[in-house]
Amino acid sequence: MRLLIADDEPVIRRGLVKMAETYRLQFDAIDTAVNGEHALSLIKEFEPDVLLTDIRMPRMGGLELCQELHEQYGHIQIIVISGYGEFQYAQQCLAYGVKHYLLKPVTGVVLHQTFDAIVKHRNKGIVSLASYVDWIENIGQEIWMLQTEQLDRLLLDWRAHLQAAGLSVPQLQQLLDDAVGMIFRRLVSKGYMEVSVIEPIGHHTVQEQLLNEFELRVKQMTADLVTQRWGNFKNPLDEVKSYIDTHLSEEITLEEVAEMAGYTPTYFSAMFKKMTGDTFVRYRIHRRMERAKELLALPHMRIIDVAANVGYEDYPHFTKMFKKVTGHTPTEYRTMLGFNG
Template identity: 45%
Template sequence: MYRILVVDDEPMIRRGLQKLIGEAHPAIVASDTADNGVEALEKIASCRPDLLFTDIKMPKMDGLELCREVSERYPDLPVVIISGYGDFEYARQCVAYGVKEYMLKPVTKTAVGRTVMKLIDGLETRRNAYIPLSATEEWLDRLQDAVWHLQTDGVDRVVEQMEAFCASAKIEPIRAEELMRELGNKLVDRLNAMDIYPFELPQGDEGSGSPFARLGESTRSMLEQLRAKRKGNLKEPVEEAKAYIELHLNRELSLEEVADRLGLNASYFSQLFKQMTKETFVQYRTKRRMERAKKLLSMPHHKITDVSAEVGYADHPHFTKTFKKVCGMTPSEYRESLGIRG
């Protein structure tokens, strides 16, 4: 459905033209009017139309100046000049400002209908420009991956490719704006579904920069949120977790503590750790404790009870039982296998 704005300083002509345009195509659902270019720009900014019909000779801001402003601010807005002036110079200037049609007063219902049909057909073609779902899903996958791995350049590359694709597919600016907003919201939903911590799409100035630039800026902002939550550490979360476990093998380190250190939801961290290491957090921590224990047991000056405490087992019998389960022998038997007695 389409909205039309009619600009003319003569009330009767304005209302008559509004009526003719409204009857010209069933897809036209609303029309509005303005009596000069200044008012027209205000209405375009507050509720942008799909088509603009304007007279040339008007007070405050004439039609040519309005066309110039529209060509700079809204280059994709189709404009039709309707004027009593048949001067070629006006037509030439209108073309320079990207005006689609030039109609001379008095206009007829047939001429208006033909012009409206032609312009709406053009809008339909632009609106139906196709963006494959597979393309948007791939863009989302790559943006999510770039945020997760703190790769700012990765974000920039995806955004550049999206902009190039939309340009080559001749996606109209309004559709591109909607698409980028949709992708931004979906990216936030994806990140939140991972249960990392609450992400929010930064609220910026909707009118500043291209929609692609704004999406890139918003995505980089979320990346920085994650970077801050990870305390600036660029390592993969699982690698960071391993390093933290290694530093604290001498105490009962919980999965919740490590997840909190990384700024991750405990349930999500548990799944991620298992996926990346093929072991549960407890299995990995126990394996590393036993490997540390074997290294300490190979040094004769360490008592077995000291080794037990050194790898985080205050309960010596529990250490012995765990060591045998993992290594196939008790700590004493392991020492004896190395030729160490006592």
Template identity: 40%
Template sequence: MYRVLIVDDEPMILKGLTVFLRQSGVDIASIRPASNGEEALAAITEELPDFVFTDIRMPVMDGLALCARIAEMNAPIQTVVISGYGDFTYAQTCISYGVKEYLLKPISKRDLQDTLRKLVQRAESAKSASSYLSMAKVDEWMQEMEQAVYYLNQERAEELLQIWEHEMASYHLLDAQRIEMLEEFHALLAKKLKARDVNIMLQPLQMERGMPFPAAYRQFADGIRQTLHYLQKRRKGKLKDPIEEVKKYIEHNLGSEISLEEAAELLGLHPNYFSVMFKQMTGETFVQYRTKRRMEHAKRMLGEERYRITDISYAVGYADHSNFTKTFKKYEGISPSEYRQKLGI
């Protein structure tokens, strides 16, 4: 299915082209309008179109300037210029910007259908060639990277990271599309490594909106390097069990408001990575485990008459006594004072 962007400052032209396109018989996913070049660029940033139909004369940013900007993107967008001016100079300029077709107003339904047929043929040819090559290369790269990580071949892993960065940069895509591909590769590689060893986990990606591809790729590569480092230390017996270390830290700091981020920083791990690992190894979230240990400690203190309930509340990290009572009742089914009564205190 194809995505189409129509750029024209005349509402009747936008409406007419939309109707023609809907009736063309081509499998169209979406048709979006824009009244000038600036609006069109914003729309392209949100979602990359397959075909752009643009007028020449428009306010704010005209069609030629838009074609120039699209050409700079080096993205797989086929542009069709529609104009009421049969000036050969326009056609020459359009060709220099990689414009595929040039149509004169008024546009007939037949002319539009002929143009669409050419656009679709080009798109299908490019799609079949690129998808075949990319899938073959992805599969080969994945297999090699999985082997390099599992067998701690750091030199080969670095080579593969360089190879794939250059490969992805060569695709005629926007950064947002490259990052989307990168996220898919990350998920696939993580799945392959986990099948080898359940304890091998890649650091989760934290992709932000508008992030440039080089920054995203550095994060992807650093995650793989971190996994290699973790495996190397673990296999040489130099790595302390991170979960046990955190459990000890929680036990010694029950009166403090320890956050997941603080615990992750203690181990030098990304918070998301640590959170997933903690849940996988304990069956509980970090907060659930911390609360459970606090309540267990509170029960021990409640068994000794010398402690006031308010003091116990502070001792297990609750400055708000009512919050402590509420949490204890949720955990134990009765309030702290009722718990003491059951103990005969």
């Protein structure tokens, strides 16, 4: 388990950490926050299993924090620490699902007993909504990018996570059916076309079967996407090359072309270089110069017009780039073809 301690008093905070460190079951990590706002930012980052919080803190108190967690992170177990005069606040916390309320001063024995109660009755059948949404987004992204190794690791990690969540078979079936639908809709919004029918997971009696069926559907969507891109459909790289060739006179960007192909700029840049042996910028420059050579072979075309046709309004810059790529100036190249300028 991971523990987060929120208290604005440094001495009390350190004392609570020491008491937690002596608990019979070692925590995976013990983190601290100086107020509710700080605690919430940490929770968004790593989601502890248990929160131990004072009820009165600056910026955001324990009551507000409990309310936030009740709405977004219902799986986190909360222990509230309060003074006698603050019992009415603790009563409000109970409405936010808080089950453990300790009076100050807190002793190690009482705190350890509370930890024991949490371990014994730790909620089962709960999956963090925030983690679930992130999981859906990540799986959809890895499918879209056809990153099969990362996808396999993600599926393996979540298989272990879901098996440890204590979900019933009906709960797991509903969760996975919903996940298939959400992933499918995200892919469709990006341009995915269903090649084969994605069936619901259906009824099974054991979790292992449900998880296997879910992974089969993820693999099916991945295979469909491969077919869409490289089977009965055009290779997206061919479409990219065609787009570059028909827009040589324009200042198109890597980001623009990546979006057209359905990739992130970083991934597209790496993929483009791997498949062409050139960076996007160098490839476009070479295609411009190849086109320029074709136009320079037309006697009626002025060199300044050739430059404009391949995207260079600055004639000296075009001449410099042409010589860098071909080893000759445009005029020298025309002379080699038997033209005079």
